[in-house]
Amino acid sequence: MSRTLNTTPAADGFRMPAEYAPHAGCWMLWPERPDNWRDDARPAQRAFAAVAGAIAGFEPVTIGVSSRQFELARTQIPAAVRLVELSSNDAWMRDVGPTFVVDGRGGRRGIDWRFNAWGGLDGGLYFPWDEDDLVARKVLEIERADRYRATLVSEGGAIHVDGEGTLLVTEQCVLNRNRNPGLSREQLEAEFRAWLGVEAVIWLGEGVFNDETDGHIDNLACFVRPGEVALTWTDARRDPQFRISRDAWERLHDARDARGRRLKVHKLPMPGPLRMSAREARGVHARDGAKARRAGERLAGSYVNFYIANRGVVVPLLDARTDRGALKRIAALFPGRKVVGVPAREILLGGGNIHCITQQVPAAGESPPP
Numbered sequence: 001m002s003r004t005l006n007t008t009p010a011a012d013g014f015r016m017p018a019e020y021a022p023h024a025g026c027w028m029l030w031p032e033r034p035d036n037w038r039d040d041a042r043p044a045q046r047a048f049a050a051v052a053g054a055i056a057g058f059e060p061v062t063i064g065v066s067s068r069q070f071e072l073a074r075t076q077i078p079a080a081v082r083l084v085e086l087s088s089n090d091a092w093m094r095d096v097g098p099t100f101v102v103d104g105r106g107g108r109r110g111i112d113w114r115f116n117a118w119g120g121l122d123g124g125l126y127f128p129w130d131e132d133d134l135v136a137r138k139v140l141e142i143e144r145a146d147r148y149r150a151t152l153v154s155e156g157g158a159i160h161v162d163g164e165g166t167l168l169v170t171e172q173c174v175l176n177r178n179r180n181p182g183l184s185r186e187q188l189e190a191e192f193r194a195w196l197g198v199e200a201v202i203w204l205g206e207g208v209f210n211d212e213t214d215g216h217i218d219n220l221a222c223f224v225r226p227g228e229v230a231l232t233w234t235d236a237r238r239d240p241q242f243r244i245s246r247d248a249w250e251r252l253h254d255a256r257d258a259r260g261r262r263l264k265v266h267k268l269p270m271p272g273p274l275r276m277s278a279r280e281a282r283g284v285h286a287r288d289g290a291k292a293r294r295a296g297e298r299l300a301g302s303y304v305n306f307y308i309a310n311r312g313v314v315v316p317l318l319d320a321r322t323d324r325g326a327l328k329r330i331a332a333l334f335p336g337r338k339v340v341g342v343p344a345r346e347i348l349l350g351g352g353n354i355h356c357i358t359q360q361v362p363a364a365g366e367s368p369p370p
């Protein structure tokens with residue numbers, strides 16, 4: 001069984017490991033809501049199945065699916081992937097799943113953040129979100145991991161750690177009044193120290209242009225190893241992303257991590273600009289209480305939204321003009337890991353990408369990164 005603890009991970013000697021540390025597995029959810037995924041979610045389901053298949057080549061994958069979709073999902077998902085019945089409001093396991101913490105002595109627990117659909121009634125993306133807010137707890141039950149119920153509203157996509165004491169976040173998301181109003185930057189830093197076991201917080205400004213999560217870090221930048229960060233980039237000065245990426249680059253350039261190191265920043269040119277087509281928008285069944293999808297809307301496409309698996313990296317393919325270059329750059333950042341591209345436009349149409357739909361379970365024991 002999974003106990004609910006009333007302490008914090010840092011107080012108990014636990015911390016969040018980096019995504020590039022060894023994994024015991026990966027969790028995902030199955031998309032089905034027709035007011036977010038076009039054509040009754042069929043194209044998105046194919047994309048999710050391909051992502052699951054790619055990750056399953058590196059580590060065990062479990063997908064949570066509603067009872068309504070169980071049979072259909074089983075026919076689409078590779079046999080190696082475990083399917084469990086699990087209710088949710090949508091399919092963003094990064095944000096609704098637990099953030100796992102370890103103690104380096106074989107202990108593994110999970111943080112169950114308070115979830116408000118990326119902003120609650122002040123700009124959130126759908127209502128209700130009650131089933132989503134239970135997902136982390138249910139995953140922790142299945143994993144037999146003890147649970148910390150955080151006092152903070154947060155999402156897995158809003159945080160990236162280097163595993164050596166440094167946290168990367170954006171002001172646009174973490175300081176947004178629709179997450180934890182009343183908490184100052186300093187108070188939020190103290191909260192993250194307590195929940196994630198970090199010592200230093202590096203604040204970037206805005207996230208990727210038009211990112212509907214209020215600028216999650218996981219679409220803009222991530223650690224590729226301690227002391228090194230990949231950053232979404234464009235050289236197109238007129239693109240609104242130019243100012244955002246340049247500001248992030250300057251902040252990263254000036255920053256020191258928890259160990260006092262300067263960071264090496266790797267620019268990862270973004271795809272596009274990509275927009276939703278009229279046909280794609282028509283396929284989404286608009287409904288009150290869910291974000292509307294409009295033809296011509298700029299999509300927040302980014303190659304940084306990849307998933308680092310054991311000995312592999314699973315990368316979204318988004319634009320035939322830029323995919324090959326992105327795969328090459330990412331392969332250079334991860335020597336020793338196999339880089340696999342998966343067509344991911346259908347995931348992007350729902351508002352996120354491969355990192356957003358996955359959540360790693362770190363290996364509990366202490367061992368060097370694969």
Ligand code: KQY
Nearest residue numbers: 092157216350351352356
């Ligand atoms: O970026 C993420 N981690 C999630 C994206 C959620 C989009 C909801 N439509």
